[in-house]
Amino acid sequence: MPERTSVTLHFVERGAGMPVLALHGWTPDHRLMLGCLEPVFAKRPGYRRLYPDLPGMGKSPAPPRIAGSDDMLAAVEDFIDDTIGAEPFLLVGESYGGYLARALVRARPRQVLGLALICPPGRNLEKSERLVPERQVLRPDPELLASLDAPLAEEFADVAVVQTPETVRRFRDEILAGLHLADTAAMERIKQRWQLAEHPPEGDGQFDRPSLILTGRQDDSAGYVEQFALLPHYPRATYAVLDVAGHNLQIEQPALFDALMLEWLDRVAAESGREG
Template identity: 30%
Template sequence: MAEIPANSLRFHVQRLPGHGAGPAVVFLHGLVVDNLSSFYCTLAVPVARAGHEAVLYDLRGHGRTERPRTGYDPGTAVRDLAALLAALRLDGHPVHLIGNSYGGTLALHAALARPDLVAGLVLIEPPLGGDWVANMIDTLSVAALGLEDGTLHSELTTLRRRKAARLAATADALLNRTSLIDDIAASRPFTPEDYGRLETPVLAVFGEHSELLPGARELARHAPHATVRILPGLGHDVLQGGTEALRHAVLERLGAVAAV
């Protein structure tokens, strides 16, 4: 565990060394109550055991990374990633990016803005469709209103549900005391032209019952090197609900890209 300065912030980072010589694998987690820990046992440890260096970090404002008031737009997230790779001396060779939920969206932004940094993408249930911004803003705004008066945190603390209370406090801080909602609201949706200029191989994994499947089909239709994998019986819970199948797909993809 380490704190790494990058792009004027201190990021909480964990590195798991691999024994191979291939590209490092960098994990990007989802929004608000998520952090690097969701990847640790599910994918990062198996990836490292397969020989790849695994790099996990808490996104800006999440987990143990510093929480500035502003800078939660995709462009800044890409600059955070680029600066962090430079600080870790991983910017000399492209890395694989594995992103879950909104982390997958950020990974795709990174591949479009900085293709020189990206060897391949694994996107797990990323929100990609044109209406995802509006839907996410509605969800986050409702959550923000529910947390604003602080009573939920107090009630959970009284009930000694300390972990849930910490998550509620983190969500309140992000949603009500930073520009996160406004920054996401200002995000531009991906277009077919964006997908068409993707230079990196993409594996996108979705649950069979996911409401995000229309975006997956659009990606598959326009991205020249994209493969979409549908896991049966799952919704937007692929990382936790379909860990074994996902792990197999990820390790298979990392091996296939390395062999090209």
């Protein structure tokens, strides 16, 4: 048995039933996924949602032994063993969390009943190597930006494709709040060994269960083109490029996001013998 990392991840749990593990991206915390998914599961009872903070983010520590993505993955594996055990579960990963989720599917192909990837990196993990569109704001609101505190306005404007009071609220509460808690020293250390030893997609086999890959047409962080190359590894995947949406597509196209996630849950339920 692999040696445990001895890192205890802080997490928030909601609901009861089939487990759903939700992994956030690089530097936010569990609130990103909580904000993503709770509106979806409000329409679908019977699921136990697990929202951990990854090591070095939120309230989860990253001691020196967490020195790269392989250690991050091992900590998540330990979390699964402790909170889910051998029970089948659904897996959702956003951005860097999607990178780890793909590795988990490779490690536990029979335990994961379905996979959803939200703005995942494609073939290249390093942002400088990704094929991404030019920065574009499609729904600007200069008056709104002028009304915000300068630090919030700057960070929001750096990523927002849709500038509305609601997208500001969700960015502040679900994303920015976590960014301020990140252990920057630990994350710099981990970033030195950011790529997994068995780097997807080279290490991917085929995952033949219901999957969903969501990308933003204006996502200048992860892009939307390279993810298409993942499809041979996920023969049961729905692949969607959402217009008027950047790297935080769940807050910029919430109705479409919810609809696609609900349809994914329906497909998983139909094949796992559960009612949707």
